[in-house]
Amino acid sequence: MELDTILLCHLTVSFVAAMTIMVGAWSAARLLRPGKQGGEGEGDASVDPSVAAAAKRRRKMRKKKKKGKGNLPNPQVESENPNSPPPRSLLHLGVIMDGNRRFGRSKYADAGGNEESLANTSIPTGYLRGHYDGGMKLVDFISWCIKLRKLSPSPCLSHLTVYAFSSENYSRPPSELKALHNVFMSFCGTLISKANDWCLRVQLFSSDGLKKMPKEVAEAFVELVEATKNNTGMVLNVCVGYGGRDEILNGVKGVVEDFKSKVVDFEDVLKMDDEGFGEYLSGGSKTPLALKHLNLPPAAKPPLLDVVLRTSGEQRISNFLIWQCAYSEFFFLEKTWPEVEEKDLRRVKDDFERRVRRFGK
Ligand SMILES: *[C@@H]1O[C@H](CO)[C@@H](O)[C@H](O)[C@H]1NC(C)=O
Numbered sequence: 245m246e247l248d249t250i251l252l253c254h255l256t257v258s259f260v261a262a263m264t265i266m267v268g269a270w271s272a273a274r275l276l277r278p279g280k281q282g283g284e285g286e287g288d289a290s291v292d293p294s295v296a297a298a299a300k301r302r303r304k305m306r307k308k309k310k311k312g313k314g315n316l317p318n319p320q321v322e323s324e325n326p327n328s329p330p331p332r333s334l335l336h337l338g339v340i341m342d343g344n345r346r347f348g349r350s351k352y353a354d355a356g357g358n359e360e361s362l363a364n365t366s367i368p369t370g371y372l373r374g375h376y377d378g379g380m381k382l383v384d385f386i387s388w389c390i391k392l393r394k395l396s397p398s399p400c401l402s403h404l405t406v407y408a409f410s411s412e413n414y415s416r417p418p419s420e421l422k423a424l425h426n427v428f429m430s431f432c433g434t435l436i437s438k439a440n441d442w443c444l445r446v447q448l449f450s451s452d453g454l455k456k457m458p459k460e461v462a463e464a465f466v467e468l469v470e471a472t473k474n475n476t477g478m479v480l481n482v483c484v485g486y487g488g489r490d491e492i493l494n495g496v497k498g499v500v501e502d503f504k505s506k507v508v509d510f511e512d513v514l515k516m517d518d519e520g521f522g523e524y525l526s527g528g529s530k531t532p533l534a535l536k537h538l539n540l541p542p543a544a545k546p547p548l549l550d551v552v553l554r555t556s557g558e559q560r561i562s563n564f565l566i567w568q569c570a571y572s573e574f575f576f577l578e579k580t581w582p583e584v585e586e587k588d589l590r591r592v593k594d595d596f597e598r599r600v601r602r603f604g605k
Pocket residue numbers: 360361364
């Protein structure tokens with residue numbers, strides 16, 4: 245028992261360190277303005293000199309071009325520079341789909357009536373309709389990702405991970421929760437009818453095991469996961485009842501549990517690296533304790549999270565994939581989630597593939 249406690253302390257210290265690194269990565273995030281390219285390596289002091297020189301040359305070139313015709317740099321020219329790192333494709337995209345309520349408020353004049361009646365239809369009305377539009381936007385967004393996968397010469401967008409409902413969101417007013425539950429049911433119903441044609445596989449990332457969701461909502465998600473488990477195309481990870489800190493904490497508890505039942509010994513734990521610990525997180529081979537009661541099929545592990553995209557002008561991570569985003573690039577869009585267009589996805593992909601990634605080396 246005492247050893248368990250010591251072990252937990254050890255682990256907690258390392259995770260605090262990991263979180264510190266994560267916060268550092270976050271503060272390096274840059275703002276994407278429409279039509280403007282994020283600067284590469286700007287303000288980074290620990291840069292390989294040859295890469296820094298190449299970046300300087302590119303900046304010069306860009307300045308020259310701006311003076312001339314005011315064009316954006318031509319990506320083709322940049323990638324031909326022998327000092328540029330090889331282009332990387334966007335494999336794993338994470339999206340914080342923010343602004344549904346704001347969109348609803350601005351688009352749907354308040355229908356009057358009490359909130360409960362607005363929420364109590366399969367398509368919520370009044371401003372709550374914004375949540376429905378957001379759910380349907382996700383269906384469109386998935387179809388754009390699948391289209392891009394087909395068009396891209398190299399593999400891309402193998403995983404899309406979306407933040408549908410955070411553990412903090414349970415504190416929304418009851419009428420809004422009701423509207424969201426209806427939207428989740430509509431979303432699962434719509435997606436289940438398309439997923440097999442799209443060869444789409446759906447996974448559930450949840451740090452609370454949907455225990456606070458109504459039974460029929462939890463069942464709809466589980467059915468969607470079960471019905472698509474054999475599909476081999478893109479993987480959609482839906483974060484519902486999800487919090488990144490809880491996910492890490494659950495991972496620690498999973499390790500302690502394995503230690504207690506002698507699946508791992510003390511040496512294994514001391515030697516465990518981030519990859520090994522990652523098996524205890526969402527998508528890993530060790531089913532998180534919080535999900536065990538749902539009997540989900542074995543997970544498909546996502547690759548590194550390349551990009552976090554957040555809409556609606558907020559620049560916070562809000563407890564989304566905080567372990568996984570250590571090396572992610574961040575993109576922020578001013579528009580709300582239901583206003584997102586196909587060209588925004590393409591811009592994020594193109595811009596990511598132009599940015600220099602050094603993984604801190
Ligand atoms: C919600 O809808 C159901 C069935 O459509 C109805 O029986 C129930 O009374 C409604 N509740 C509210 C609060 O409007």
